[in-house]
Structure formats: structure tokens, C-alpha cells
Amino acid sequence: MTDVIEAEDVRRRYAGGFEAVTGITFSVGRGEIFALLGTNGAGKTSTVELLEGLARPSGGRVRVLGHDPYRERAAVRPRIGVMLQEGGFPSDLTVTETVRMWSGCTSGARPIGEALEMVGLSARARVRVKQLSGGERRRLDLALALLGRPEVVFLDEPSTGLDVEGRRDTWELVRALREDGTTVLLTTHYLEEAETLADRLAIMHGGRVVTAGTPAEVTATRPARIRFVLPDGIPAGRLPLSLRAAESPGRRVEIRTHELQDALGELLAWARDNGVRLEGLDARSASLEEAFLDIARQTDKAEV
Missing domain, CATH: 3.30.70 (Alpha-Beta Plaits)
Known part of the structure; x- marks a missing residue:
């Protein structure tokens, strides 16, 4: 399996000297679902931002699809999808208008109808964003992350705010992405979600990876x-x-x-x-x- 995400002895230090990520190493293979877990303050978000190219590591090496995601952002950005914890969309736009706006900034974007159907928002296409429930906004976040048919998708807490049915639908969609060869890196506080979806996972604590492996390998140690x-x-x-x-x-x-x-x-x-x-x-x-x-x-x- 070819690795499409590589983190080697990665560190991230903030102003004032606080080191949120203290030398972590892991890799994610093509077509794999990888979960990055940890308690609040463990360094998950700081790590994911480095992988997404939003910041430069203080030390170590990061590669996504063979490129430095920060220095070679133009080569990486069109090939990845990012779902943040909160999208922050203009509240007066409709769902369709929001996707159309995003589509104009996305290379090779899916048709709007297809993107909405994937996440179960077709019936809400004409509704303004401010009228969506929290779970529906998460579905819209996901639709935009998948709009450009990405090779690698970063999902930050993808099922937060979803009801049980919505969470299961999202899981099925993530599995379908894997079947199509898409690589998925997700962070989640729902450990059942990680146990159900992830091919492999890493648990962070205090800025470092304390254990990694398949869910079965991690639980077998207990x-x-x-x-x-x-x-x-x-x-x-x-x-x-x-x-x-x-x-x-x-x-x-x-x-x-x-x-x-x-x-x-x-x-x-x-x-x-x-x-x-x-x-x-x-x-x-x-x-x-x-x-x-x-x-x-x-x-x-x-x-x-």
C-alpha cells in the first residue's frame, strides 16, 4: 500500500515556547481510513493543520501525496478535501447557492445535485443556511469537502451534531469513499466511530502518539x-x-x-x-x- 500521508518526527511549537506536537511519526496508506484520537489538548488539531498545509511544522517532515503541503500548497490543495469542525458559511445563502459558490473555487467539482444527494441534503437545497439544523450544517460541510472528488479527505469531527441515523449515513459514505480509493484521515471524540470505521488509528496524548495500530491491536493490549x-x-x-x-x-x-x-x-x-x-x-x-x-x-x- 502506497503511503499518501507521511509524518516523520513532526513537531509544532507555538509562540511562547509551548510545544503542542512533540515529535510524532505515522503514515496513512492510499485507500485507508485512519483515525487520529486523543483527549482535549492532545495535539490532534495542531497535527491535522500541519497535514492540511495550514501551518509549517517547527521540526520534522510532512508529506501529502508526495508533496510538502505547506511549501507546495498549489500542488496539494486541488487534490484534497477538508472538513473543518465548523464551516462558517454565509447564513443568508441557500444550500444550493453555498455549494455553487464553493464550486466556483474548486477544480473538477461534482455537479451540485450530486454533491447534495451524497450527504442527504437534496430536499433542503432551497433552504437558507441559517435555517439548517446543526446536523444539516455538518452534512453541508461534508458535501463541500467532497465537492472536488479529492484523493485525500481530512474530516475533523465529521458526525458532531448528527442524530443516530445521520451518523450511520455518514459512516456509510466514508466507507464508500474508501471503496473508491479515497484516503480518509478523521479525528473524532466518538470512539465507536473510530472503532467502526478505521483501518488503523493512533492515540495522541500530551503532544505525542502513545499507541497505534488497528483497532483490534490497540484493544488487544487491554x-x-x-x-x-x-x-x-x-x-x-x-x-x-x-x-x-x-x-x-x-x-x-x-x-x-x-x-x-x-x-x-x-x-x-x-x-x-x-x-x-x-x-x-x-x-x-x-x-x-x-x-x-x-x-x-x-x-x-x-x-x-
């Missing part, structure tokens, strides 16, 4: 969990010692393990042999949200 409630009169101490069970108030028990299948099999065999019914039994691998929060906590402790 233990799975088994939860249940024991009947009265059955203490957690009767469970096999190998399960390392922890009991909480209300007879609730939690087992954390890196071998979910083996631990669950041992637990169920013990329950069968001892005639114990495990109420509310729930067993699952770590979610990306759990991994994300665990990584943030561990990183904070290491920095203290």
Missing part, C-alpha cells in the same frame, strides 16, 4: 472482562483462584483476563459443577473506549 452476580451464600472466594475474581458490593464480581475464552470456559465449568447460577453474566473483549481511557490514565500517572 484485558477482557467477565461480570456477573453470585447468589447469596456463595462468596467470590469459592471461585477458582486462577480467575483472580474481584468482588464488589451487591455480590457483583468482575474478572479481568487476557485469555477470555479460557477464563470463561473455566468459570462456566465451575458454575455447572457447583450448581451455581451466574446472574447478569456478561463477557466481552475490551472496547476501544476502555483502551483509550486506560491509556490516558496510565500516561498521566507516568508523567507525574
Whole structure:
């Protein structure tokens, strides 16, 4: 897979000496969906602005489609699409007028009707921007980002303000872009979104990448969990010692393990042999949200 986005030991320092990005390295392949995650202040936006060519890195090397996006902006800009967190469109223009205005500044723009249909705004074509809901404005942001049939798309919080149906529609559109060979880099606070869409991801904290890989690789580093409630009169101490069970108030028990299948099999065999019914039994691998929060906590402790 050819890399179309490359960041090598990239740094970004602001006036006053604050370093928001402290030497990160990652790459994104052609036709890949890559999610850049992190807590507020982690450096995501500062990084994405460097990739979009909106600022020059203080150190390191950035390449998009083989070019420096800041120094060679004229070569990069016609081939990328950018969806900012907020578009800031003229409020008195209609949706169609807004797309037509943007189309006049875009090389090889899609037909206006096609762009609106892609994001489900055809029925709102004659509505003024100020009358759109927050979710509809995000759809308009997305339509403009895709107007020039970009090879690379940067999506900054693409589903913010969308309802459940709108979010799912956006996910399907992003998947369709990938199928067409478009490279997508997205930032999102919805970890389910990243887990569902991303081929690979990187988690930033304190201006650096603390972990990266596929969603499965990132979550595999965190233990799975088994939860249940024991009947009265059955203490957690009767469970096999190998399960390392922890009991909480209300007879609730939690087992954390890196071998979910083996631990669950041992637990169920013990329950069968001892005639114990495990109420509310729930067993699952770590979610990306759990991994994300665990990584943030561990990183904070290491920095203290």
C-alpha cells in the first residue's frame, strides 16, 4: 500500500515556547481510513493543520501525496478535501447557492445535485443556511469537502451534531469513499466511530502518539472482562483462584483476563459443577473506549 500521508518526527511549537506536537511519526496508506484520537489538548488539531498545509511544522517532515503541503500548497490543495469542525458559511445563502459558490473555487467539482444527494441534503437545497439544523450544517460541510472528488479527505469531527441515523449515513459514505480509493484521515471524540470505521488509528496524548495500530491491536493490549452476580451464600472466594475474581458490593464480581475464552470456559465449568447460577453474566473483549481511557490514565500517572 502506497503511503499518501507521511509524518516523520513532526513537531509544532507555538509562540511562547509551548510545544503542542512533540515529535510524532505515522503514515496513512492510499485507500485507508485512519483515525487520529486523543483527549482535549492532545495535539490532534495542531497535527491535522500541519497535514492540511495550514501551518509549517517547527521540526520534522510532512508529506501529502508526495508533496510538502505547506511549501507546495498549489500542488496539494486541488487534490484534497477538508472538513473543518465548523464551516462558517454565509447564513443568508441557500444550500444550493453555498455549494455553487464553493464550486466556483474548486477544480473538477461534482455537479451540485450530486454533491447534495451524497450527504442527504437534496430536499433542503432551497433552504437558507441559517435555517439548517446543526446536523444539516455538518452534512453541508461534508458535501463541500467532497465537492472536488479529492484523493485525500481530512474530516475533523465529521458526525458532531448528527442524530443516530445521520451518523450511520455518514459512516456509510466514508466507507464508500474508501471503496473508491479515497484516503480518509478523521479525528473524532466518538470512539465507536473510530472503532467502526478505521483501518488503523493512533492515540495522541500530551503532544505525542502513545499507541497505534488497528483497532483490534490497540484493544488487544487491554484485558477482557467477565461480570456477573453470585447468589447469596456463595462468596467470590469459592471461585477458582486462577480467575483472580474481584468482588464488589451487591455480590457483583468482575474478572479481568487476557485469555477470555479460557477464563470463561473455566468459570462456566465451575458454575455447572457447583450448581451455581451466574446472574447478569456478561463477557466481552475490551472496547476501544476502555483502551483509550486506560491509556490516558496510565500516561498521566507516568508523567507525574
